[in-house]
Amino acid sequence: DAGITQSPRHKVTETGTPVTLRCHQTENHRYMYWYRQDPGHGLRLIHYSYGVKDTDKGEVSDGYSVSRSKTEDFLLTLESATSSQTSVYFCAAGTGYNEKLFFGSGTQLSVL
Amino acid sequence: GESVGLHLPTLSVQEGDNSIINCAYSNSASDYFIWYKQESGKGPQFIIDIRSNMDKRQGQRVTVLLNKTVKHLSLQIAATQPGDSAVYFCAERRGTSNAGGTSYGKLTFGQGTILTVHP
Known part of the structure; x- marks a missing residue:
């Protein structure tokens, strides 16, 4: 996982509830990214960070917000989860912009 | 090669064979490419990358070839092993040019090819 930890690994929630996914990296990468992966689509970028x-x-940022208060942590928040946000979410980090991204193990999110 | 849709291309090989996985890209301004391996239930794992000023790059048991004339990228895996079974996908970074020069653009991922290695 190249020093990238995501939590939780699995989550089931109800429509309308807020959800926060966490990403922690230990390699001091400047850039961090949140992607979602769905059948029929490649990885799609939700938000990214280029510094604290x-x-x-x-490309798919509607309904999501992010925060990065420390170099090592990048949070993804679904303010009011919808069923269309059921997906696998991956955090990635890298030193150069859109270069050599290293990914975490993913969070499987189900919104019922 | 890779395609859009729910049915990924597949490649089946015998253990010990060499594997070649292909990827077509669309943007002639793409300046950087990456190959990833993704095993079931895991995150994408970086394999190798190549910049557009190169035609070939080698890693451990892997080689990436870039043909800019036909906008084609391939990943060659030597002496394929059962542990190589996974989905492999490419990503391209689409450079964009402006009055100040070229700036780095978005990273676009393909959906992948399923590689199955039979013992």
Whole structure:
């Protein structure tokens, strides 16, 4: 996992509830990313961070927010979960922008 | 090669054979490419990368070839082992140019090819 830990590994929640996924890295990478992976789609970028408190939207950012208060931690929040957000979520980190990303083991999220 | 849709391309090989997995990319301005391996229930694992100013790069048992003329990328795995069974996918970084020069663009991932290695 190249020093990237995601928690929780599995979560089941109900529609309308807030959910926060956590990503922790130990390699001091500058860039961190949140992706979702769904059948029929490649990995799709939700949000990314290029430094502490510096974040930007990806291609599927609606309904998600992120925060990065420390280099090593990147949080993904679903403010009000919907069934369309049922997916596998991956955190990634890397030293260069969109280069040599290392991924965590993923979080399987089910929204009922 | 890779395709859009629910049915991924598959490649079945015997243990010890060499495997070649292909990927077509669409943007002639793409400047950087990565190959990943993903085993069931796990996150993508970085295998090897290559920049557009190179045609070939070798790693441990793997070689990536880049043909910019036909926008094609391939991953060769030598002496394939059962532990190599996984989904393999490529990613391209689409460079964009502006008045100030070229800036690095988004990373786009393919859906992958399923490699099955039979003992």
